[in-house]
Amino acid sequence: MASQLAGKAQEVAKEDYDKARLLLNDAARSGSYLYPVKGIFYFLTHPELWKPLRSRLLPYLTLYSSVLGSMFFFTYLPQVAIMAFVNGPLAVFTTALLILNESSTITGIISKNYLLQDAILDTFDGTLVARNSSNIVAEGRELNARGDSIQRLGKALKTPFKRFSVNELVRYVMYLPLNFVPVVGTVAFILLRGRSRGDSVHDRYFQLKGWPTSRKSKWLKDHKGPYTAFGTVATLLEMIPVASVVFSFTNTVGAALWAADIEAKENEMAGSTAPELREAAKKAE
Structure with missing residues (x-):
């Protein structure tokens, strides 16, 4: 019996390892993990894309400061008491990091649903316009004939971003205890958050393309590795205190x-492919 269980455990471990290896290979080949970094440089070199961020910066900093202060005041001591059991003297630092992460997540959920929604939408569409993809953007909003990539954006006809997501909050609470496991738990937490983050980065693109839910789900399933890699890098950047709002926009650009x-x-x-199809049609005639 024991040998059978051991054999089954090895089989499952090998299966999970093979799946993880395939995901990593897909992510590496796609180069998707580089796009958050590309987004930073593109954002810095295109000042017109700063406009949506500037219009929301002060309200965001006010919100973040309020959340961070409240979290440290009300939750630091209870959490450090729990973390001391697993991290010992390091609990002072790991709890601080955990609260920074929690505050960033809470602020992100509130701001992206109520404060930054329109600004992030403009940043995504404006970047597509700057990249000569106006034809795609025109499927979801009016476009002006003149101006820079942001000035050309008219009234949005479609808005893909959902309001407050209960599922997102539930997933975060479910994954949070992983942080109690030193190193490995934190890495697992970030990867799971990255996967969830990656699934939503192209919601606007899918909407502009007019993809139904079934096609979107299949695409995400077929490209799970690249989207997880993008989401993981984006998550790490957005965990940086204060600067997280800037990285929310650069990740959108990416x-x-x-x-x-x-x-x-x-x-x-x-x-x-089109010439080949035309040639085949001629031969058929």
């Missing part, structure tokens, strides 16, 4: 750059 590259690749494939 997601839009990735979407523009996907679109360009699809157009290139369609362009190369």
Whole structure:
């Protein structure tokens, strides 16, 4: 009996290892993990994309300061008492990091649903316009003929971003205890958060393309590795105190750059396939 259980455990471990290896290989080949970094540089070199961030910066900092102060005041001592059992003297530091993460997450959920929603939408669409993908953006909003990439954005006809997500909060609470396991638990927590984060980065792109839920789900399933890699890097950046709001916007820029590259690749494939289809049609005649 013991040998059978051991054999089954090895089989399951090998299966999980193979799946993880495939995901890592897919992520590495796609280069998706680089897009959050590309988003930073693109954002810095295109000042017109700063406008949505500037319009929301002060309200965000006020919200973040309030959440962070309240979390340290009300939850630091209870959490450090719990963390002391697993982290010992390091609990003072690990609890502080945990509260920073919690505060960032709470602020992110509130701000993205109620404070930054329109600004992030403008940043995504503006980046697509800057990347000469206006035809995609035109499927979801009016576009002006003149101005920079942000000034050209007119009234939004479609808005993909959902309001407060109970599922997102539940997942966060479920994953939170992983932080009590030193190192390994924290890494697992970040990866799980990254996977969840990755699943939503192209909501706007899918909407502009008019994809139904079934096609979107299949695409995300087929590209799980790349989206998890993007989401993990984006999550790490957004965990940085205070600067998290800036990285929320640069990650949005990175997601839009990735979407523009996907679109360009699809157009290139369609362009190369079309002559072949026409030739086949002629032969059929």
